[in-house]
Amino acid sequence: MSNTDRKWKPQTVAVHSGTTRSSFGETSEALYLTQGYVYDSAEAAEARFKGEAPGFIYSRYANPTVDMFEKRMCELEGAEDARATSSGMAAVSAALLCSVKAGDHVVAARALFGSCRWVVETLMPKYGIEATLVDGTDMANWQQAVRPNTKLFFLESPTNPTLEVIDIAALAEIANSIGARIVVDNVFSTPLYQKPLELGAHVVVYSATKHIDGQGRCLGGIILSDKKWIDENLHDYFRHTGPSLSPFNAWTLLKGLETLPLRVRQQTESAARIADFLAEQQSIARVIYPGRADHPQADIIKKQMAGGSTLVCLEVAGGKEAAFRLQNGLKIIKISNNLGDAKSLITHPATTTHKNLSNEARAELGIGAGMLRLSVGLEDVDDLIADLDAALGS
Numbered sequence: 041m042s043n044t045d046r047k048w049k050p051q052t053v054a055v056h057s058g059t060t061r062s063s064f065g066e067t068s069e070a071l072y073l074t075q076g077y078v079y080d081s082a083e084a085a086e087a088r089f090k091g092e093a094p095g096f097i098y099s100r101y102a103n104p105t106v107d108m109f110e111k112r113m114c115e116l117e118g119a120e121d122a123r124a125t126s127s128g129m130a131a132v133s134a135a136l137l138c139s140v141k142a143g144d145h146v147v148a149a150r151a152l153f154g155s156c157r158w159v160v161e162t163l164m165p166k167y168g169i170e171a172t173l174v175d176g177t178d179m180a181n182w183q184q185a186v187r188p189n190t191k192l193f194f195l196e197s198p199t200n201p202t203l204e205v206i207d208i209a210a211l212a213e214i215a216n217s218i219g220a221r222i223v224v225d226n227v228f229s230t231p232l233y234q235k236p237l238e239l240g241a242h243v244v245v246y247s248a249t250k251h252i253d254g255q256g257r258c259l260g261g262i263i264l265s266d267k268k269w270i271d272e273n274l275h276d277y278f279r280h281t282g283p284s285l286s287p288f289n290a291w292t293l294l295k296g297l298e299t300l301p302l303r304v305r306q307q308t309e310s311a312a313r314i315a316d317f318l319a320e321q322q323s324i325a326r327v328i329y330p331g332r333a334d335h336p337q338a339d340i341i342k343k344q345m346a347g348g349s350t351l352v353c354l355e356v357a358g359g360k361e362a363a364f365r366l367q368n369g370l371k372i373i374k375i376s377n378n379l380g381d382a383k384s385l386i387t388h389p390a391t392t393t394h395k396n397l398s399n400e401a402r403a404e405l406g407i408g409a410g411m412l413r414l415s416v417g418l419e420d421v422d423d424l425i426a427d428l429d430a431a432l433g434s
């Protein structure tokens with residue numbers, strides 16, 4: 041089923057788009073747990089390999105269940121084409137490596153998910169691709185970092201864990217003026233709250249592990265862009281290096297998409313209430329929440345995002361000791377470095393997700409010893425607030 045006749049709303053797309061049915065007419069998406077495909081004749085195999093007849097060849101290239109997930113994500117994102125990957129990092133590394141070659145230069149926002157930062161800072165230079173990391177909230181920094189060989193801008197928005205927001209449309213103007221491309225890691229906004237392609241970005245990547253699965257089950261990722269970029273830059277890399285998504289995980293993610301709008305809306309509503317509650321507590325030095333008027337980039341959020349966030353960043357007064365005490369006092373909210381789950385999860389970035397950064401790099405990013413990142417789940421919000429209240433008093 042596809043959304044060609046009229047513009048379906050995201051909630052309808054998330055349930056129906058991309059579905060193809062077998063001759064049994066099953067209601068739910070079929071799970072095609074197969075590596076290969078058989079051909080009616082030797083001639084049919086030849087024609088398929090020549091690209092003269094449609095059909096699947098091998099599940100490293102494409103698979104019907106994975107195909108449904110890609111098509112549904114394309115409609116949700118407003119993208120022409122996509123390739124689903126085994127993890128979010130497989131998506132990020134493929135999107136970056138397929139955008140540049142030796143001798144090119146990349147400018148990236150320094151507030152990046154740890155592994156994304158490793159790809160840019162450590163892996164790419166090994167292959168002769170230089171990178172400059174900047175404070176991405178100030179457009180002048182991007183402009184200043186541009187060199188004659190700058191081919192790629194890379195960013196997350198909102199960022200992890202400080203939920204900074206970068207003006208994608210303004211960055212697109214700089215990128216277009218020098219012929220560079222923009223890759224956006226859109227995990228924190230989800231496909232519902234921010235449309236980087238509409239804002240002028242060229243490639244969007246997700247860790248589907250997060251809100252898209254949303255129930256803590258499997259890893260997955262996806263790269264979305266225009267058909268030409270995927271055909272010319274990603275297609276062969278994808279086939280021959282094999283970051284493919286397993287059909288089982290694609291099936292799980294299709295089921296996740298069905299409830300994505302419902303979950304994200306509820307989690308955002310709860311996160312907003314929790315952010316307001318935390319902002320009023322004496323023992324909390326600072327709350328950063330996209331959606332609150334005191335967010336440093338509130339004006340950009342207003343023009344760029346259709347919703348806030350399911351995550352709240354908080355700074356506990358009293359540093360690491362106080363942050364650990366709060367975490368250890370929680371009963372419902374679990375200590376875990378994951379996010380986007382139905383279960384509320386809290387993490388202390390300085391000692392977990394961002395522990396590999398130098399003290400200076402952490403300070404630059406504003407990741408203090410008392411900082412915690414809370415991913416709000418689907419529990420009753422009053423129970424979550426009571427849990428935080430009790431732990432703050434402990």
Ligand SMILES: *Cc1c(COP(=O)(O)O)cnc(C)c1O
Binds near residue numbers: 249261
């Ligand atoms: C989790 C995450 C990734 C990596 O995704 P995996 O599925 O864990 O490989 C990349 N970027 C961001 C922003 C993330 O939160």
